[in-house]
Amino acid sequence: DRFQKLYPNHPALDYVLYLRGLVNFNERIGILSVMGGQDIAERDLKAVRDAFDAFRTLTTRFPDSKYAEDARARTVYLVNAMASGEVSVARYYFRRSAYVAAANRAQGVVRQYQQAPAVEEALQILVQSYDRLGMTDLRDDAKRVLEKNFPSSGVQASAQTERRWWQVWR
Numbered sequence: 001d002r003f004q005k006l007y008p009n010h011p012a013l014d015y016v017l018y019l020r021g022l023v024n025f026n027e028r029i030g031i032l033s034v035m036g037g038q039d040i041a042e043r044d045l046k047a048v049r050d051a052f053d054a055f056r057t058l059t060t061r062f063p064d065s066k067y068a069e070d071a072r073a074r075t076v077y078l079v080n081a082m083a084s085g086e087v088s089v090a091r092y093y094f095r096r097s098a099y100v101a102a103a104n105r106a107q108g109v110v111r112q113y114q115q116a117p118a119v120e121e122a123l124q125i126l127v128q129s130y131d132r133l134g135m136t137d138l139r140d141d142a143k144r145v146l147e148k149n150f151p152s153s154g155v156q157a158s159a160q161t162e163r164r165w166w167q168v169w170r
Contacts, residue, residue, distance in 0.1 A: 014058055018067035021054035025074060045085045052078040083109050083116035090125045103129035110145075120150045 003016055010016070024047045055071040055078070062068060090105035102125055109122035123146040130139035146153060 014062040014065040014067055017054050017058040017062070018065075018071060021051045021058065021071060021074065024048070024051035024054060025078070045082055048078055048081050048085070052082065079113055080116050080118065083113035083118035083122075086113070087118045087121050087125070090122065094125055094129060097132075099129040099132045103133070120146070120153055123150070124153070 003010070004013065007013070052075060055075045058065065058071045059068050059075065065071075086105055086109045090102045090109070093099075093102035093105060106122040106125040106129065109116070110119055110126070113119060123142055126142040127139055127146060130136075130142060
C-alpha cells in the first residue's frame with residue numbers, strides 16, 4: 001500500500017499489484033488447511049476479496065502486463081470461491097431454518113456471480129427457501145430459472161427428494 005501511494009507511476013507497479021494479490025491469495029492457504037482439506041470458500045472471505053481486488057486492478061490498469069494472464073486466471077478462481085463461500089453461508093442459514101436469510105444470500109449469489117458454478121446450488125436454495133416460506137410465486141419463478149439454466153441439475157433431484165421428506169415430516 002505504501003509503495004503504491006509513494007510511487008503511483010512506477011514502472012513496476014503491475015508487479016506490486018500482482019504480489020499484493022498473491023499475498024492475499026495465499027494468506028488463507030496454510031499447512032493446516034491443506035492437510036485438513038479445507039476449502040478456501042469455507043473460510044473468511046476478506047483475504048479472497050482483497051486478492052480479487054488487487055488482481056482486478058492489475059488486469060484493468062495493466063492489461064498487457066506479463067502478470068495479467070495469471071491474474072485473470074486467479075480472478076476466475078477467486079470469483080468461484082467467493083460465490084461458493086456465499087452459498088456455504090446460505091446453506092448454513094437454511095439448515096438453521098433461517099429461510100429469509102438463506103434466500104437473501106442465495107439471491108445475492110445469483111445476482112453477483114452469474115457465471116459461477118455455485119449459481120446452480122444458489123438457485124436450489126432459493127427454491128427450497130421460498131417453498132418453506134410459503135412464497136409459491138417466487139418459488140415457481142426460481143424453479144423456472146433453475147430448470148431453464150440447469151436442465152439436468154443434480155441438485156434439483158436431491159431437492160425433490162428432500163421436499164418429499166419434508167412433506168412426510170410436516
